[in-house]
Amino acid sequence: MKEECKVVFSEDQVVARIKEIAAEIDAEYRGETVYLLCVLKGSIYFTCELARHMKTPVKFGFMSVSSYGDRLTSSGAVTMNGDVDFNVAGKNVLIIEDIIDSGRTISYISKMIAKRDPATWKICTLLDKPSRRAVDVKADYVGFEIPDMFVVGYGLDYAQRYRNLPYVAELILTEDPE
Ligand code: IMP
Ligand code: MG
Numbered sequence: 001m002k003e004e005c006k007v008v009f010s011e012d013q014v015v016a017r018i019k020e021i022a023a024e025i026d027a028e029y030r031g032e033t034v035y036l037l038c039v040l041k042g043s044i045y046f047t048c049e050l051a052r053h054m055k056t057p058v059k060f061g062f063m064s065v066s067s068y069g070d071r072l073t074s075s076g077a078v079t080m081n082g083d084v085d086f087n088v089a090g091k092n093v094l095i096i097e098d099i100i101d102s103g104r105t106i107s108y109i110s111k112m113i114a115k116r117d118p119a120t121w122k123i124c125t126l127l128d129k130p131s132r133r134a135v136d137v138k139a140d141y142v143g144f145e146i147p148d149m150f151v152v153g154y155g156l157d158y159a160q161r162y163r164n165l166p167y168v169a170e171l172i173l174t175e176d177p178e
Contacts, residue, residue, distance in 0.1 A: 002176055005152065005162065005169035009144060014126075014154055014168060015049060017143050021124065022053035024141060025094070033057040034092040037084065039109060040064040041163065042098030045155040046126045046143075050096065061086045061093070067105050072150050072158070072173075078108040088116035098155050099127040103135035110137070127151065127168065144168075 009017075025034070034056055038047035040063065051058050064082035093113055100106050106123055113121050124141040131148050152158050153165030162171070 002174045003158070004172040004174070005165065006172060007167050007169050008146065008149075008151060009154075009168040011166040014143070018046070018049045018126075019053045021141050021143060022050055022055075025050075025124070026055045029056045029092065031056060032092055033059060034094050035059045035061045035086060035088075037061045037063060037093055037095045037113070039095065039097050039105075040082070042155045042157065043096045043126075044163075046098060047096045050124070059086075063109070065105055065109065072171075076102070076104065078105050084113070084116075088113055088118045090117065090119050093118045093121040095121065095123050097123065097125040097139070099129065099151070100125045100137065100139060101129050101132050103133045103137040106139070107135045107137045126154065127156075 036047050036051055036058055038044060038060060061084055063084045065078055065080050067078045095106070095109055095113060097106055110121065110123060122140040125139045126143040128139060128142045128145045129148060130145060149170045151168050152162035152171045153167050153169045155163050156168070157163045158171050
């Protein structure tokens with residue numbers, strides 16, 4: 001298979017949009033401390049860039065889940081690789097996702113967070129593919145809506161590769177010519 005990356009959102013576009021989201025979040029949290037819950041590994045770049053532009057006092061939390069394996073479509077089963085590393089009770093929790101596709105992952109995470117008595121919890125995602133939703137979930141903050149395409153870069157991977165691209169690109173796979 002030949003793998004090709006076609007830029008969908010440039011680094012400048014991504015950063016400009018993240019600055020806008022940071023301003024929206026600042027306006028809503030009004031100076032109250034918020035835990036940015038980075039869902040590893042895809043959300044690493046988004047979480048860091050967002051935090052850099054926020055004026056709201058921030059603490060970081062991490063958890064790790066996976067649902068894709070090495071494929072282009074979700075396995076449907078969410079695997080928890082590492083639980084949330086802070087006590088959620090009484091905290092303002094902002095779950096940071098790279099992308100919402102079927103919605104299964106974020107629905108699994110948000111149910112788990114809601115059960116642990118946070119003061120507030122919200123969902124923030126860099127990318128959203130609403131046309132592929134299998135579970136009814138909506139993010140409170142969305143960077144960009146995209147059509148049904150497989151994207152990599154800015155934290156997003158294909159078989160653990162491409163996460164370090166500084167932009168979001170569509171991954172196009174084509175058969176090698178004979
Ligand atoms: P969902 O559970 O189907 O919503 O899938 C969400 C997870 O699948 C995301 O957190 C990503 O890790 C992964 N994912 C979904 N779509 C893509 C994509 O286009 N590129 C890379 N990873 C994706
Ligand atoms: Mg992810």
